[in-house]
Amino acid sequence: MIWNLIYRSLRQHALSTLVTAGSIALAAGLLLTVWVVKTQSQAVFSSTTSGFDAVLGARGSKLQLVLNAIFHLEASPGNLPAADVAAISRHPAIKAAIPIAVGDNFQGWRIVGTTPAYFDVEYLPGRKYAFASGGKLFADGTREAVVGAYAAKQLGWKTGDTFQPYHGLAFDPQAQHEEVYTVVGVLAPTGTPADRVIWIPLAGVQTMGGHDPRAAADVSAVLIQLRAPTAGLMLDMMLNKQGNKMTFAYPIGAIVADLFNKISWVDKVLTLLAWLVALVASASVLVSIYNSMSARQRDIAILRALGARRRTVFGAIVGEAAVIGLLGSVTGLAVFVGFAAVVTGIIQAQTGVVLEPLKWNPVFWWGPLTFVGLCMLGGLVPAVKAYRVPVAETIAPVS
Structure with missing residues (x-):
């Protein structure tokens, strides 16, 4: 009823x-x-690390380093000299050290210079970068580019297209470089910040026309893989608490979680x-x-x-x-x-x-x-x- x-x-x-x-x-x-x-x-x-344990950069904020190197949202706090990068790369506690350089864009889409080794890293456990049909990785010393899936979709780019970068992280139509890059590969979607980036060889950013030739060998940050978790604590003590030249952002997840807090x-x-x-x-x-x-x-x-x-x-x-x-x-x-x-x-x-x-x-x-x-x-x-x-x-x- x-x-x-x-x-x-x-x-x-x-x-x-x-x-x-x-x-x-x-x-x-x-x-x-x-x-x-x-x-x-x-x-x-908090779980987005692009497959790395830590970020090494110039003295400054750990959060800024992570946002710049992992999420491609912030400006770099400064450059690391090539000698410091070489020294830290040889440290026995470090499994891999991959440099990146930033400072250019294309219509607001960030251009990041790195080495081919970046794309050998598993960005998620068991998952490596792959290319859409017909794509390949750029070669060192060339004016070639690999484009993230989301950026390529929004820009309408495909393999074989060309572009000229612009100076700075903010788009300025008056700051176009003379160098012409060719897209040789489009990454398959990863669901990570890498999808929004245009990747070129490290030397391409370092030696781009209009950049300071005195900083041609410098990098914006170094992405670190450690041999053991305890190594992170040791490097944190050595670089952050005892040193005064560099900042070691570790662990990445905890730094991002602190931002949310x-x-x-x-x-x-x-x-x-x-x-x-x-x-x-x-x-x-x-x-x-x-x-x-x-x-x-x-x-x-x-x-x-x-x-x-x-x-x-x-x-x-x-x-x-x-x-x-x-x-x-x-x-x-x-x-x-x-x-x-x-x-x-x-x-x-x-x-x-x-x-x-x-x-x-x-x-x-x-x-x-x-x-x-x-x-x-x-x-x-x-x-x-x-x-x-x-x-x-x-x-x-x-x-």
Whole structure:
């Protein structure tokens, strides 16, 4: 009997039901998006190391070094002399030391110089860089380039295309170099910051026309692979605490995680706003049903007169609120897919990192259940009012 009452009430008040469920769907979609993007971003960014354990650079901020060398978002704090790079490369604790140089762009897309050894590293466990059909790696000493998948797609580049770099990390149409580079390969998508980069031989950046010839052998940073985790602590002591020339950023994941901890207040504000929207949406259930109680009182009194118990009427109102919450929550999953697609697209465009918003997250079960529960709480007030409807007075004809 309760389900029949719920169905009839929802059908009779279809417009208010749809509007209320729609507000809940928006609130649910917002909450799910904030929660999933927050948790996934922290996990994915903290695990994005491009296959390296540490970054060595000029004296400065560890975070700046990591953002520059791993995520290609920051400027270099300075250059490392070739002698220092050679010395650190020979250290017995270091398995591999791959230099990079930055300082040029093409229409805002960063150009990074490195050695072919960079592409031999597993950027994720068990995954190495690969090329789209017909592509190959550039050769040292040539004016050849390898382009990340996302950059190539946005620029419309393919193997055989040519371009002229621009000086600086910010695009200036007046700062074009004379050198012409040929694209010899497009990387297969990796879902990492490498997808947004144009890669050229290290010497290409070092000796580009207009660059200081005195710094022709310098590099912006050195990407480090260690032979053992304990080596990182030893080098941290030697270079950061005892030395004063270089900065050793280790471990990369912890440095990125610290950044998220520093800006955690942003996540908290967004989550708080999402919960406030959820509460407002749940309150709309209370208002919607409560405002319709005046029109329902006679129907409720007739039902009571026909034998319906108070608890049946009470349960029907609370059940109606729960169904509205369930409809809104289910629709909210579709809203979340739309919101998440936009947000992850922006993150990929800005960082190259690809999130997987549809990957299972516990919020997918407790989020909708929470909304249903809030809606049921909102339905308690009109349910109590329905419970207290006086049968005789309500049915009695008005003279």
